[in-house]
Amino acid sequence: MPILVSLFEKTRFEYSYLGNNATQTVTLARALNVVPYYECQLLVRWHKGTLTSGQSLIFGLYNTLPSDDDPQEFTDTGTIFTSVTLNSASTPPALLSARATSPQAYLKHLLTITQGSTGGTALYAEVSACLLLRERT
Numbered sequence: 001m002p003i004l005v006s007l008f009e010k011t012r013f014e015y016s017y018l019g020n021n022a023t024q025t026v027t028l029a030r031a032l033n034v035v036p037y038y039e040c041q042l043l044v045r046w047h048k049g050t051l052t053s054g055q056s057l058i059f060g061l062y063n064t065l066p067s068d069d070d071p072q073e074f075t076d077t078g079t080i081f082t083s084v085t086l087n088s089a090s091t092p093p094a095l096l097s098a099r100a101t102s103p104q105a106y107l108k109h110l111l112t113i114t115q116g117s118t119g120g121t122a123l124y125a126e127v128s129a130c131l132l133l134r135e136r137t
Contacts (some may be wrong), residue, residue, distance in 0.1 A: 018115035049125030054116025
C-alpha cells in the first residue's frame with residue numbers, strides 16, 4: 001500500500017547572500033526510514049520565488065545507513081538516489097517530481113543551493129515537499 005510522507009511544509013529558502021558561483025549544502029532530513037519500500041517518488045511544490053540563470057536549488061535523496069554503534073555518518077554522497085532541481089527553466093507555481101526504485105534502508109535529504117555568477121543576486125524559493133513510497137508487490 002502506498003503512503004505519502006510530508007517532508008516539510010511550505011518553507012522559504014533564502015540564499016541571496018551567497019557570493020559568485022558559491023554553493024551551500026543543507027541537511028533537511030538525516031535518515032528517512034524506507035526499509036519496507038521499493039519505489040520512492042520525490043514531489044516538490046514550488047509555490048513562489050525567483051531564480052535566474054546559473055542559480056539552482058537541488059533537493060536530493062542519498063542512500064545512508066546510520067549505526068547505533070558508531071556516531072559517524074555512513075552516506076553514499078557520491079551517488080544521488082534521486083533529485084529534483086529548481087532553476088530558471090521553470091517558474092512557480094510548479095510541481096516537480098523524480099522517481100527511483102530500490103532504495104537502501106534509509107535516505108538522507110540534502111538541499112544544495114548554487115548562486116549564479118553574480119553574487120548577491122536575489123535567490124529564494126518557497127517550497128514544500130512530500131515523498132510517495134510504494135512497497136514491493
